[in-house]
Amino acid sequence: MTNDQSQNSSQSHKRHQDSPDDRTKQIFSDLHLNIDHIKKTLGNSSDIVTRDFRAGKNGEIKLAIIYTEGLTDSASIQDFILDTLMVEMRNSAFDGKVLNNFEWFQQIKSRTLPVGAIMEITDFQKLFHHLLSGDTMLLMDGSPTAIALSSRDWADRGVQEPSSQTVVRGPKDGFTETLRTNTALIRRRIKNPNLWLETKQIGEKTQTDVAIMYLKGVANDKTITELQSRLNRINVDAILESGYIEEFIQDEVYTPFPTVYNTERPDAVAAAILEGRIAILVDGTPFILVVPALMVHFLQSSEDYYQRADIATLIRLLRYLSFFLALFTPSLYVAVSTFHQEMLPTPLLISLASQREGVPFPAFVEAVLMELVFEILREAGVRMPRAIGSSISIVGALVIGQAAVEAGFVSATMVIIVSLTAICSFVFPSNSMAIAFRMLRFLFMILAATFGLYGIILGLIVMVLHLNSLRSFGLPYLAPNAPFILQDQKDNIIRMPHWALLKRPRLINKKDTVRGDASSPKPPE
Incomplete structure (x- = not known):
């Protein structure tokens, strides 16, 4: 082998060792090595706060917390994480037992931290995702595992009246840019255990949270599978608004007519889910997507169902x-x-x-x-x-x-x-x-x-x-007009009274098609 070949092989081997996939796969056991790697990867960003300290009765445990300032609740970190680990653990000897690092880690996770959501993490990819999403990361010296502590709290707009779809009579609340607020607005209206929520991250750089909500047993399983397949095929570096998702999942590209419905009204999304349709929520935007979307849906308003027939x-x-x-x-x-x-x-x-x-x-x-x-x-x-x-x-x-x-x-x-x-x-x-x-x-x-x-x-x-x-x-797209479906004409151009709308749209839902009992009370004749 020549000197040039040996040098090229050595450089290739060095690049292979320094590749991000190899260097960031598993969390190290050394605490300071983990902290240095996190700081280096994030470019020593000033909003990444690191606090290393000792815990235990004699200070025998080396711990560190890392969080992103502005995305976390500083008060909860101080009161429920730092105060618990630095003060209350000092007064607790865990029944006088001598514990190793693994046992200390499990005790801290199961008996010490008064935090709602806790998740064990073993690789840096998930660590960075939770860290940059607002969670607090707890690292322990001698343990190749980190704990993600729920502490998300960022400034949001709050629930306000929708600006694009106003009504005279009806709810005045609208979706916001926060995903959890939007899911709560829907669950507030549909208190059913069959309302399922699936969340995934889309966007190589942004890692945007995208969730789908549907009523299990009412939504068509084939439509759910098809939507999941289309979302999984999205391979892009950024998702900044639901419009990105809409263009990736729509059936027809070369048409001026929209085939994916969007709204910022929670009552409209709840009504669509109850019909058997699926809602797509994207973190960072108040506009929620609903599929399938037929032409009649774009010509109907939520207020149509709050007025008399x-x-x-x-x-x-x-x-x-x-x-x-x-x-x-x-x-x-x-x-x-x-x-x-x-x-x-x-x-x-x-x-x-x-x-x-x-x-x-x-x-x-x-x-x-x-x-x-x-x-x-x-x-x-x-x-x-x-x-x-x-x-x-x-x-x-x-x-x-x-x-x-x-x-x-x-x-x-x-x-x-x-x-x-x-x-x-x-x-x-x-x-x-x-x-x-x-x-x-x-x-x-x-x-x-x-x-x-x-x-x-x-x-x-x-x-x-x-x-x-x-x-x-x-x-x-033209259903229930083409093909013509007689039973769906009750809620098409005309709107029959609610006591007459006892069937869900036939094409959208094929399993649980009944909204209510035919013996429901009707107005006296």
């Missing part, structure tokens, strides 16, 4: 009317005013023609310009400071619309059309579905300007065929 049905009918107006109003105006003037009554046609007399642009260009301006104003209102955002967007729309009409760039009818379309788009309970229709609106305007009403009908046929081809975790 007749009121909820009327509101849903208005919502579906707004659905068609938001999608087709600009394109219908462009098609009729450009190709099908004979469809309009003569007085209305003369009025529209007189308004457009000085407008230099065709109806299509006029509609596109106004829609683009309104979308820009809406985005500006969202991004600007909340105190002035809404007023700026409203004033901007009024000023620009009035000035454009007076300058002769657009007609007054077009301002009405765009305003009506914008108002109808705000009726959607789900923002993700509203965005989909805002995108399709421009496509239908192009078809209307090219082929007139024939283009709109062609686009509608293609859209329905596309919707019919979509699946959400194997379920048809």
Whole structure:
């Protein structure tokens, strides 16, 4: 072997010895070696606090605690960990027995520490995960095992009213950025031992906690297995919001329609779980994902179930009317005013023609310009400071619309059309579905300007065929309309009284399909 080959082999052997997988696999028995390794791995970060001390009646035990400042409860560390180990253990001789390191470790774990959650850890990978999650690590000299003590306590926003999905009647609490707070909000509503929670870490760098909640015996086992499989296949370095998870698990990528439902309302998630669907909670975001998600779910609001059935049905009918107006109003105006003037009554046609007399642009260009301006104003209102955002967007729309009409760039009818379309788009309970229709609106305007009403009908046929081809975790996206399920029509466009909704959706749940007894009391006739 040449000198160069020997040198390369030596360097390769050294790199193999210093690789992170080998150096961080098992915890060392030497306390100071463990502390040095933790500090070196974390770059001597100033928020990592290390406290080494002696315990026992004669101070014969060398211990150390390590925690991350800002993620832990300093008071509980002082009162329940340090005070117990340094003061109370000094007065306890454990029945006068002489114990070795292993026995001391077990005594501390089982008889000494008044801490709720305790976990033994033998490798550095789990140690770093618990340490950086807010737990306090207890290390003992001579023991290759560490103890993770539950002491998590970080600043959170607290439970507040949801900002994206408001209701007039109904609960006012909303999810927060803390995973445990969110799971508690759901368990508060469903006090059932079959409500199962499974948690895993996704993200090589962030190690984000991702949990799924479902009602065992109600949720479809195939859907649970499929969701677990899709989550296990995610291999990415960071998960910072539930939107990351949504894009990885959705059935269809190339579609404007959402196939994963998101909400920040605990009552909506609890109702979905009771139907047999599965909730996906991601630490660090108040938006919870729900699967499977059908199109009807995006057009329903939690408040539909808190009002009387007749009121909820009327509101849903208005919502579906707004659905068609938001999608087709600009394109219908462009098609009729450009190709099908004979469809309009003569007085209305003369009025529209007189308004457009000085407008230099065709109806299509006029509609596109106004829609683009309104979308820009809406985005500006969202991004600007909340105190002035809404007023700026409203004033901007009024000023620009009035000035454009007076300058002769657009007609007054077009301002009405765009305003009506914008108002109808705000009726959607789900923002993700509203965005989909805002995108399709421009496509239908192009078809209307090219082929007139024939283009709109062609686009509608293609859209329905596309919707019919979509699946959400194997379920048809247009169910219960396509395929048509008669029993599920009680909670579709109309909403029957609660005493009539005794069956869960048939496609979502195939085991425990009964919500209640058919002999439940009904209103007197």
